[in-house]
Amino acid sequence: MTGWHGQAQRRHALSRASTRFLQQHAGDFGSGMPPFGFPIRVVFFSGGRLRLPQNDLKLSVGRSERIRRRLLAWYDRHRRDLPWRRRSTDAYAQWVAEVMLQQTRVETVLTYYAPFLRRFPTLGALARAPLEDVLKPWEGLGYYRRAINLHRAAGQLRQDGRPIPSTAAELRKLPGIGTYTAAAVASIAFGERVAAVDGNVARVLARLFGVTEDATSALGRARLTNLATQLLPLRRCGDFNQAWMDLGSMICTPRSPRCGECPLSRECVALRAGQAGSLPLRRQRRPVPVVLTVVGIVVCGERVLVRRRAPRGLWAGLWEFPGQDGLPGANERETARGLVRNLGLRRRSALVRVGELTHRLTHRLLDFRVYRMPVASAHDPASPGVWRWVTAAELQRLPVCTAHRRLWALARATEVDATRAHLSGSGRTMRARGPRAAP
Ligand code: SF4
Numbered sequence: 001m002t003g004w005h006g007q008a009q010r011r012h013a014l015s016r017a018s019t020r021f022l023q024q025h026a027g028d029f030g031s032g033m034p035p036f037g038f039p040i041r042v043v044f045f046s047g048g049r050l051r052l053p054q055n056d057l058k059l060s061v062g063r064s065e066r067i068r069r070r071l072l073a074w075y076d077r078h079r080r081d082l083p084w085r086r087r088s089t090d091a092y093a094q095w096v097a098e099v100m101l102q103q104t105r106v107e108t109v110l111t112y113y114a115p116f117l118r119r120f121p122t123l124g125a126l127a128r129a130p131l132e133d134v135l136k137p138w139e140g141l142g143y144y145r146r147a148i149n150l151h152r153a154a155g156q157l158r159q160d161g162r163p164i165p166s167t168a169a170e171l172r173k174l175p176g177i178g179t180y181t182a183a184a185v186a187s188i189a190f191g192e193r194v195a196a197v198d199g200n201v202a203r204v205l206a207r208l209f210g211v212t213e214d215a216t217s218a219l220g221r222a223r224l225t226n227l228a229t230q231l232l233p234l235r236r237c238g239d240f241n242q243a244w245m246d247l248g249s250m251i252c253t254p255r256s257p258r259c260g261e262c263p264l265s266r267e268c269v270a271l272r273a274g275q276a277g278s279l280p281l282r283r284q285r286r287p288v289p290v291v292l293t294v295v296g297i298v299v300c301g302e303r304v305l306v307r308r309r310a311p312r313g314l315w316a317g318l319w320e321f322p323g324q325d326g327l328p329g330a331n332e333r334e335t336a337r338g339l340v341r342n343l344g345l346r347r348r349s350a351l352v353r354v355g356e357l358t359h360r361l362t363h364r365l366l367d368f369r370v371y372r373m374p375v376a377s378a379h380d381p382a383s384p385g386v387w388r389w390v391t392a393a394e395l396q397r398l399p400v401c402t403a404h405r406r407l408w409a410l411a412r413a414t415e416v417d418a419t420r421a422h423l424s425g426s427g428r429t430m431r432a433r434g435p436r437a438a439p
Pocket residue numbers: 204207208251252253257258259260262263264265266268269270271276277
């Protein structure tokens with residue numbers, strides 16, 4: 001079941017489940033202590049959602065203690081062996097790990113983390129390095145703004161002659177450190193008693209306590225953070241925060257929670273209400289816009305033209321091939337010819353259409369139309385910007401985003417195919433299937 005109809009059905013089913021749950025526990029609401037441990041005096045029920053006033057989300061001492069004990073005992077037995085956990089008191093190592101983990105899976109981070117720390121083993125080494133050297137080992141990890149902010153923050157601390165701050169409040173003042181990252185670093189490296197609630201942790205808490213607000217809304221986030229804060233132990237706060245993270249990643253997963261293996265199953269409201277897989281509720285996603293771009297692989301002999309992107313915005317500071325966003329309905333080849341004209345370069349031969357490539361980002365779908373553009377001489381283009389003519393080997397050493405690495409791989413593969421076809425005398429067939437010459 002997909003689309004709006006599926007969403008509506010799901011919401012309706014959830015609403016029915018919530019109603020059933022309320023009816024079954026009708027006697028638990030009002031005054032007194034319901035079976036899941038916190039007193040609830042007022043319940044708002046609208047649009048199929050259970051709403052509890054925030055002040056009433058108070059956990060009983062006994063229930064909090066049980067959850068703490070069970071979760072920490074489970075963590076001591078099942079914790080993931082991750083490289084940054086071997087350096088848990090090293091604030092710099094924690095900081096790098098938490099920044100890399102933003103919007104990125106642990107499995108992906110594992111391939112980047114150790115090489116990055118080998119290249120920049122200390123805060124000082126990171127602060128002294130040119131930005132381009134920092135972006136290169138980040139290549140492919142995405143969200144490059146994270147690397148730029150990390151570098152800026154390291155520079156600021158070095159300039160002020162300060163070490164990494166030891167509290168979440170101070171950490172939050174540094175570029176690129178939000179509430180979650182600050183709490184994670186402060187609790188793990190410095191033992192501060194502060195809750196770190198990311199998407200994983202929010203999901204576990206929403207299920208455990210039957211919180212039905214959208215976990216990404218301000219109210220939902222405040223409510224879940226409030227619960228996480230009440231549950232913090234007096235000691236081992238870093239371990240406790242990491243225990244939630246591991247439980248969310250390993251057991252209480254988004255689609256198929258393994259409740260049979262969960263150390264908190266006896267406390268879980270969602271499990272009891274048959275809602276384990278449906279909480280937390282999520283906002284309906286809007287379809288992402290498609291951005292059409294004509295890209296020029298501008299070549300002169302053995303060299304190809306690249307430019308550095310602006311220091312702010314998407315792929316900030318990375319190198320890319322020149323491109324021109326196309327208007328819907330615009331003639332693609334005319335846009336390609338316009339791209340060469342705007343660069344102020346003289347064509348040596350016809351443009352060749354290399355192919356198409358789509359690349360998905362979180363908020364948009366990029367649709368590239370790629371042209372090979374041989375030009376007569378390698379002088380800098382007329383358009384403003386930082387330009388460079390590079391060989392394939394030099395391009396390899398520059399920091400380039402994944403989308404443009406893919407464009408380059410496509411252009412190279414097509415070039416190799418065309419050469420093979422030419423050598424085997426089947427150039428005509430190749431042109432009919434693949435690259436097409438544009439006048
Ligand atoms: S019992 Fe199931 S739904 Fe509840 S916290 Fe554990 S894994 Fe998540």
